[in-house]
Amino acid sequence: DTGVSQNPRHKITKRGQNVTFRCDPISEHNRLYWYRQTLGQGPEFLTYFQNEAQLEKSRLLSDRFSAERPKGSFSTLEIQRTEQGDSAMYLCASSSQENTGELFFGEGSRLTVL
């Protein structure tokens, strides 16, 4: 399967703990995006990378959130000192540079903060 892969699929943690999610995009895509989705809502943009450069960050991305894409391949999204409001589905997507609205999403990483 050459689609977007996300791990872990589910994560349950206690408030105050740190969590990290990993995303492996489609190999030929140089753009990678992180979105967050809560129940009954559409995905909300968090950040995106072109190769290893992080080019845009949403105001939603507080100082507790950090994303990296060290070699322009896989990406990680870390949330420090988790809060109950961080509970959501974290979606990763990738695209080619030519079709930046045609996103290929992974199946998401669902975070539950107790």
Add this chain to the structure above:
Amino acid sequence: EDQVTQSPEALRLQEGESSSLNCSYTVSGLRGLFWYRQDPGKGPEFLFTLYSAGEEKEKERLKATLTKKESFLHITAPKPEDSATYLCAVQINFGNEKLTFGTGTRLTIIP
């Protein structure tokens, strides 16, 4: 601020009963409008891109259209496997790569 509003929130149809979903938008400068399908517990799946008013795209039982203020997703003779949440998203002028999504229409097709 850019806004995307989808209606209805939920729609139940009998198999074979055609209908339309609406996506209205208020943006500073539309670069593209996109339709996605999302099944429960999965990530969204890309369906269509529309760039200019009057444009239409078709795929199987789905047809998407675009005007200057809204887009419609027409579903003709739907089948139960068309049941999903349909999301509309907009991308504004160059230099801003994010998609702004609506809240979706949850479509249920009853056999």
